[in-house]
Amino acid sequence: MSHTVGVRQTQKLRTRQALLDAALGLLEHQSLSSLGLREVTRAAGVTPTAFYRHFEDTAALGVALVEEALGSLHGMIGAVLAETGDSEERLGRSVELILRHVGEQPAHFRFIAREQHGGVGPVREAIAAQLRRFAEEVAAALAEEPESRGWSEEDLLMLGGLYVDHMVITASALLDAGPDGEREVAGVARRRLRLVTLGRLHWLDDANGADTP
Amino acid sequence: MSHTVGVRQTQKLRTRQALLDAALGLLEHQSLSSLGLREVTRAAGVTPTAFYRHFEDTAALGVALVEEALGSLHGMIGAVLAETGDSEERLGRSVELILRHVGEQPAHFRFIAREQHGGVGPVREAIAAQLRRFAEEVAAALAEEPESRGWSEEDLLMLGGLYVDHMVITASALLDAGPDGEREVAGVARRRLRLVTLGRLHWLDDANGADTP
DNA sequence: CAAGTCAGTGAACAGTCGTACTCTCAAATG
């Protein structure tokens, strides 16, 4: 085995990335199920046949895009929630985090929002798996806090999922609003989070067991 | 003007409906931006050219589908919220309402969930407009309740949007879960609604004006 | 009942699509 990365392999990764970038660009105005293989290779400056050296399908390319978009975000949420400060500060930081990431990588988030319920099964499942992981991470971070004393694991996961779903909704709303409506969307998102957090603090106030059969 | 509906016009509406039905069926496994005009007409048992007598685009057909899926739901939410009972009962009825409608018209809801952030602009906008109307209706219904004393119109709209977004999320989750996971999804949805409602009751407990600049 | 309207047909158009071939030639291998 060689200790260098290899000129050949780096070049392969380069074209692979070119395909991913080209696809992401095209997906800004259409959804994955209508994305043509030739369309991607044309935008990437490669012949159609070269596509097969990297992905079997456009669906496989989509799964790779999911990984690229969400893979690097793990831990970030937990880190933000673990920071000190009262709930109002931490809440504001969460919204700012989304705002910054969406501003920096709008195409990635648009892709996730679009394909979360899109027509390509494997991609939908990949996104669902990633979001489930996020929800679990948030739930784990919440469990560390004193406010979660007495909470069942099930309810913590419910709350984590609630937060994650609102992250996605907020990101999507930011994309729809554009730079002008950004502040308003952020304000609404903050108030929504505040209301949920308020509900959390009073979750155990009374019996609250209407669901148990 | 004739007082009868006209054999010709009813037949036209019949094929129009056939096109809508065929499209809805095909859209169960793909998204609108990849739906072909010929594909639809083939499934509807009509020649491709006949399509143009009813819709200019597949996009226009999509907009018509949005109307068909959501148009008849207006008022229902307000009616449910206006019913008597404590918040726990009304909350349960809301979830049951979604559960029933999704069970009866799964394809419609799948379409809405899929195209809410899909690749076809006009359809996205049509859905957004309908959901905004829902949010306003819910806000108006909430405003009638004594629990909303002291709430600003802005916050009521925020809360209404929160409820509507959760309706959509729940519907989509129900579709993903299938008949087996239906009860579990409904349980989580109920607990989420309960938490939001809890937050609502304590919204005005303290100052709560961190946003005002 | 004659004239006109118009929903739907059928053929033809130029494109685009995904995929299967063979081929090249620079990098990796031993």
Place this chain on the structure above:
DNA sequence: CATTTGAGAGTACGACTGTTCACTGACTTG
């Protein structure tokens, strides 16, 4: 240095796409 490997090019294939045009014939209208 001789050999093998493999990323990408080039060509060709049949299938499918949206749109156009002239057309038919049942219904509507005056």
